[in-house]
Amino acid sequence: GAVVSQHPSRVICKSGTSVKIECRSLDFQATTMFWYRQFPKQSLMLMATSNEGSKATYEQGVEKDKFLINHASLTLSTLTVTSAHPEDSSFYICSARDPKGGDNEQYFGPGTRLTVT
Amino acid sequence: AQSVAQPEDQVKVAEGNPLTVKCTYSVSGNPYLFWYVQYPNRGLQFLLKYITGDNLVKGSYGFEAEFNKSQTSFHLKKPSALVSDSALYFCAVRDKGYQKVTFGTGTKLQVIP
Numbered sequence: 001g002a003v004v005s006q007h008p009s010r011v012i013c014k015s016g017t018s019v020k021i022e023c024r025s026l027d028f029q030a031t032t033m034f035w036y037r038q039f040p041k042q043s044l045m046l047m048a049t050s051n052e053g054s055k056a057t058y059e060q061g062v063e064k065d066k067f068l069i070n071h072a073s074l075t076l077s078t079l080t081v082t083s084a085h086p087e088d089s090s091f092y093i094c095s096a097r098d099p100k101g102g103d104n105e106q107y108f109g110p111g112t113r114l115t116v117t
Numbered sequence: 118a119q120s121v122a123q124p125e126d127q128v129k130v131a132e133g134n135p136l137t138v139k140c141t142y143s144v145s146g147n148p149y150l151f152w153y154v155q156y157p158n159r160g161l162q163f164l165l166k167y168i169t170g171d172n173l174v175k176g177s178y179g180f181e182a183e184f185n186k187s188q189t190s191f192h193l194k195k196p197s198a199l200v201s202d203s204a205l206y207f208c209a210v211r212d213k214g215y216q217k218v219t220f221g222t223g224t225k226l227q228v229i230p
Contacts, residue, residue: 004160032216043207043222044161093160105151105211105218108160 002028004096006109013084013116020080021112023094029074030096034106035067038091050077084116119144121210123221130198131229138193138224140208150191151209151218152182161207167191178202198228 003026013019023033031052036044048056048069056069068080077096081088091113095106120143130136142148149168153161165176172184182193191208208221 006160034218041223044220046217046219049216091158095161105149105166106163108153108162110160111158113158 002026002096002098002107004030004094004107004109006092006094006112008112009110010113011115013114015085015116016083018080018082019084019114020078021092021094021114023077023079023096023109025075025096025098025107028096028098028100030077031074031099032097033071033077034095034097035069035077035079036093036095038093038111040091044093047079081114084114086116089114089116119148119210119212119217119219121208121219121221123206123208123224125224126222127225127227129227129229132200133197136193136195136198136202136226136228138206138208138226140191140193140221141189142191142208142210143189144210144212147213149211149213150182150184151211152176152180152191152193153207153209153220155205155207155223164193164206198226200228200230202226203228 005024007022033050035047038044047062048058050056050069050071052071058064071077093111095108122141151166152164155161165174167174167184175181205223207223209218211218
Protein backbone atom coordinates (compact mmCIF):
# COMPACT_ATOMS: atom_id res chain seq x y z
CA GLY A 1 0.00 0.00 0.00
CA ALA A 2 0.89 3.66 -0.17
CA VAL A 3 3.50 4.97 2.23
CA VAL A 4 3.61 8.25 4.10
CA SER A 5 6.68 9.26 6.05
CA GLN A 6 7.21 11.87 8.71
CA HIS A 7 10.41 13.50 9.85
CA PRO A 8 11.54 13.73 12.53
CA SER A 9 9.96 10.94 14.53
CA ARG A 10 10.86 12.64 17.79
CA VAL A 11 11.98 16.17 18.56
CA ILE A 12 12.76 18.00 21.76
CA CYS A 13 13.00 21.76 21.63
CA LYS A 14 13.24 24.65 24.02
CA SER A 15 10.34 26.93 24.72
CA GLY A 16 10.24 29.85 22.30
CA THR A 17 11.89 28.07 19.40
CA SER A 18 10.24 26.86 16.20
CA VAL A 19 10.05 23.30 14.96
CA LYS A 20 9.33 22.03 11.46
CA ILE A 21 7.77 18.63 10.81
CA GLU A 22 7.78 17.14 7.32
CA CYS A 23 5.19 14.83 5.83
CA ARG A 24 5.95 13.05 2.57
CA SER A 25 3.95 10.72 0.38
CA LEU A 26 6.58 8.33 -0.94
CA ASP A 27 4.89 6.53 -3.79
CA PHE A 28 1.94 8.64 -4.79
CA GLN A 29 1.05 12.25 -5.35
CA ALA A 30 -1.17 13.68 -2.68
CA THR A 31 -3.20 16.73 -3.59
CA THR A 32 -4.57 16.80 -0.07
CA MET A 33 -2.81 16.21 3.22
CA PHE A 34 -4.16 16.46 6.73
CA TRP A 35 -2.48 17.35 10.01
CA TYR A 36 -3.73 15.89 13.26
CA ARG A 37 -2.79 16.31 16.87
CA GLN A 38 -3.21 13.55 19.39
CA PHE A 39 -3.04 13.99 23.13
CA PRO A 40 -2.26 11.02 25.37
CA LYS A 41 -5.08 8.52 25.48
CA GLN A 42 -7.23 10.74 23.30
CA SER A 43 -8.49 10.78 19.77
CA LEU A 44 -7.02 12.53 16.77
CA MET A 45 -7.95 16.15 16.45
CA LEU A 46 -7.87 17.49 12.92
CA MET A 47 -5.84 20.68 12.87
CA ALA A 48 -5.89 21.60 9.22
CA THR A 49 -6.38 20.40 5.68
CA SER A 50 -3.55 21.17 3.33
CA ASN A 51 -4.10 21.42 -0.43
CA GLU A 52 -1.16 21.62 -2.77
CA GLY A 53 -0.57 25.10 -4.08
CA SER A 54 -3.14 26.81 -1.90
CA LYS A 55 -3.57 27.97 1.67
CA ALA A 56 -4.39 25.44 4.31
CA THR A 57 -7.84 25.29 5.83
CA TYR A 58 -7.64 25.38 9.61
CA GLU A 59 -10.16 23.91 12.01
CA GLN A 60 -11.89 26.11 14.50
CA GLY A 61 -9.69 26.93 17.44
CA VAL A 62 -6.39 26.19 15.70
CA GLU A 63 -4.11 29.21 15.45
CA LYS A 64 -2.93 29.49 11.86
CA ASP A 65 -0.12 31.87 12.79
CA LYS A 66 1.22 29.41 15.31
CA PHE A 67 0.88 26.27 13.24
CA LEU A 68 2.17 27.17 9.80
CA ILE A 69 1.39 24.69 7.07
CA ASN A 70 3.00 24.66 3.65
CA HIS A 71 2.05 22.18 0.94
CA ALA A 72 4.63 23.16 -1.64
CA SER A 73 4.54 20.03 -3.77
CA LEU A 74 2.37 17.00 -4.41
CA THR A 75 4.54 14.87 -2.14
CA LEU A 76 5.46 17.21 0.70
CA SER A 77 3.63 19.14 3.37
CA THR A 78 5.28 20.78 6.34
CA LEU A 79 3.95 21.85 9.71
CA THR A 80 5.94 24.48 11.59
CA VAL A 81 5.16 25.04 15.24
CA THR A 82 6.27 28.60 15.87
CA SER A 83 7.36 29.90 19.25
CA ALA A 84 6.66 26.54 20.81
CA HIS A 85 5.52 26.25 24.40
CA PRO A 86 5.22 23.22 26.69
CA GLU A 87 1.49 23.01 26.00
CA ASP A 88 2.33 22.35 22.36
CA SER A 89 3.93 19.08 23.37
CA SER A 90 1.95 16.38 21.63
CA PHE A 91 1.94 13.64 19.02
CA TYR A 92 1.47 15.11 15.56
CA ILE A 93 0.28 12.86 12.77
CA CYS A 94 -0.12 13.66 9.11
CA SER A 95 -2.10 11.81 6.51
CA ALA A 96 -2.30 12.00 2.75
CA ARG A 97 -5.08 11.17 0.37
CA ASP A 98 -4.26 9.18 -2.73
CA PRO A 99 -6.45 10.66 -5.46
CA LYS A 100 -6.38 7.36 -7.32
CA GLY A 101 -8.58 6.03 -4.60
CA GLY A 102 -8.80 2.46 -3.51
CA ASP A 103 -10.24 1.25 -0.26
CA ASN A 104 -8.24 3.53 1.97
CA GLU A 105 -9.17 7.16 2.16
CA GLN A 106 -6.10 8.38 3.95
CA TYR A 107 -2.62 7.00 4.48
CA PHE A 108 -1.16 7.99 7.80
CA GLY A 109 2.38 8.84 8.68
CA PRO A 110 4.04 7.27 11.73
CA GLY A 111 3.72 10.46 13.76
CA THR A 112 6.10 12.93 15.36
CA ARG A 113 6.46 13.20 19.12
CA LEU A 114 7.14 16.85 20.01
CA THR A 115 8.35 17.70 23.50
CA VAL A 116 8.82 21.35 24.40
CA THR A 117 10.89 21.98 27.50
CA ALA B 118 -22.29 17.96 11.61
CA GLN B 119 -20.90 14.45 11.74
CA SER B 120 -19.84 12.58 14.85
CA VAL B 121 -18.66 9.20 16.04
CA ALA B 122 -19.11 7.56 19.41
CA GLN B 123 -17.08 4.71 20.80
CA PRO B 124 -18.81 3.98 24.11
CA GLU B 125 -16.09 1.76 25.54
CA ASP B 126 -12.73 3.18 26.55
CA GLN B 127 -11.36 -0.32 26.97
CA VAL B 128 -12.33 -3.83 25.98
CA LYS B 129 -10.74 -6.92 27.45
CA VAL B 130 -11.11 -10.35 25.89
CA ALA B 131 -9.38 -13.68 26.30
CA GLU B 132 -7.25 -14.96 23.48
CA GLY B 133 -9.25 -17.16 21.15
CA ASN B 134 -12.57 -15.60 22.09
CA PRO B 135 -14.56 -13.41 19.73
CA LEU B 136 -14.20 -9.67 20.12
CA THR B 137 -16.45 -6.72 19.40
CA VAL B 138 -15.52 -3.06 19.50
CA LYS B 139 -18.54 -0.80 19.30
CA CYS B 140 -19.07 2.31 17.20
CA THR B 141 -22.08 4.46 16.43
CA TYR B 142 -22.16 7.42 14.09
CA SER B 143 -24.16 10.43 13.04
CA VAL B 144 -24.05 12.07 9.61
CA SER B 145 -26.50 14.03 7.57
CA GLY B 146 -26.09 12.00 4.39
CA ASN B 147 -24.76 8.62 3.38
CA PRO B 148 -21.80 7.67 5.53
CA TYR B 149 -18.36 6.46 4.66
CA LEU B 150 -17.21 4.47 7.69
CA PHE B 151 -13.72 3.35 8.65
CA TRP B 152 -11.80 1.43 11.25
CA TYR B 153 -8.16 2.11 12.02
CA VAL B 154 -5.73 0.53 14.47
CA GLN B 155 -2.91 2.31 16.26
CA TYR B 156 0.03 0.70 18.02
CA PRO B 157 1.99 2.69 20.64
CA ASN B 158 3.80 5.72 19.23
CA ARG B 159 2.76 4.80 15.72
CA GLY B 160 0.46 6.25 13.11
CA LEU B 161 -2.87 4.75 12.18
CA GLN B 162 -3.22 1.66 10.05
CA PHE B 163 -6.28 1.17 7.89
CA LEU B 164 -8.36 -1.93 8.68
CA LEU B 165 -11.51 -1.62 6.62
CA LYS B 166 -14.05 0.69 5.08
CA TYR B 167 -17.75 0.73 4.26
CA ILE B 168 -19.11 2.80 1.42
CA THR B 169 -22.00 0.86 0.01
CA GLY B 170 -23.04 -2.68 -0.76
CA ASP B 171 -22.91 -5.60 1.64
CA ASN B 172 -23.42 -4.64 5.24
CA LEU B 173 -20.67 -7.00 6.37
CA VAL B 174 -17.26 -5.65 5.42
CA LYS B 175 -14.14 -7.78 5.67
CA GLY B 176 -10.80 -6.17 6.29
CA SER B 177 -7.21 -6.76 7.27
CA TYR B 178 -5.94 -9.27 9.87
CA GLY B 179 -9.24 -11.16 10.01
CA PHE B 180 -11.29 -8.19 11.17
CA GLU B 181 -14.76 -7.44 9.89
CA ALA B 182 -17.40 -4.84 10.62
CA GLU B 183 -21.15 -4.79 10.25
CA PHE B 184 -22.94 -1.70 9.02
CA ASN B 185 -26.39 -1.29 10.56
CA LYS B 186 -28.22 1.68 9.15
CA SER B 187 -31.22 1.51 11.45
CA GLN B 188 -29.01 1.49 14.53
CA THR B 189 -26.40 3.80 12.96
CA SER B 190 -23.72 1.41 14.10
CA PHE B 191 -20.54 0.01 12.62
CA HIS B 192 -19.16 -2.45 15.17
CA LEU B 193 -15.77 -4.05 14.61
CA LYS B 194 -15.57 -7.81 15.10
CA LYS B 195 -13.16 -10.69 14.97
CA PRO B 196 -14.11 -14.35 15.52
CA SER B 197 -10.96 -15.28 17.43
CA ALA B 198 -8.79 -12.68 19.16
CA LEU B 199 -5.00 -12.78 19.19
CA VAL B 200 -2.71 -11.24 21.78
CA SER B 201 -1.15 -9.27 18.93
CA ASP B 202 -4.52 -7.60 18.32
CA SER B 203 -4.01 -5.59 21.51
CA ALA B 204 -3.93 -1.96 20.39
CA LEU B 205 -5.98 1.21 20.16
CA TYR B 206 -8.85 1.11 17.68
CA PHE B 207 -10.48 4.12 16.10
CA CYS B 208 -13.77 4.31 14.27
CA ALA B 209 -14.17 7.18 11.81
CA VAL B 210 -16.89 8.62 9.62
CA ARG B 211 -17.12 10.91 6.63
CA ASP B 212 -20.21 12.30 5.04
CA LYS B 213 -20.07 11.44 1.35
CA GLY B 214 -20.23 15.09 0.41
CA TYR B 215 -17.37 16.27 2.62
CA GLN B 216 -13.64 15.77 2.78
CA LYS B 217 -13.18 15.86 6.54
CA VAL B 218 -13.02 12.60 8.47
CA THR B 219 -14.14 12.60 12.11
CA PHE B 220 -12.61 10.10 14.51
CA GLY B 221 -14.06 8.52 17.61
CA THR B 222 -12.26 8.69 20.93
CA GLY B 223 -10.72 5.27 20.50
CA THR B 224 -11.10 1.95 22.29
CA LYS B 225 -8.17 0.19 23.84
CA LEU B 226 -8.37 -3.51 23.14
CA GLN B 227 -6.53 -5.83 25.47
CA VAL B 228 -6.34 -9.50 24.56
CA ILE B 229 -5.37 -11.61 27.55
CA PRO B 230 -3.28 -14.74 26.94
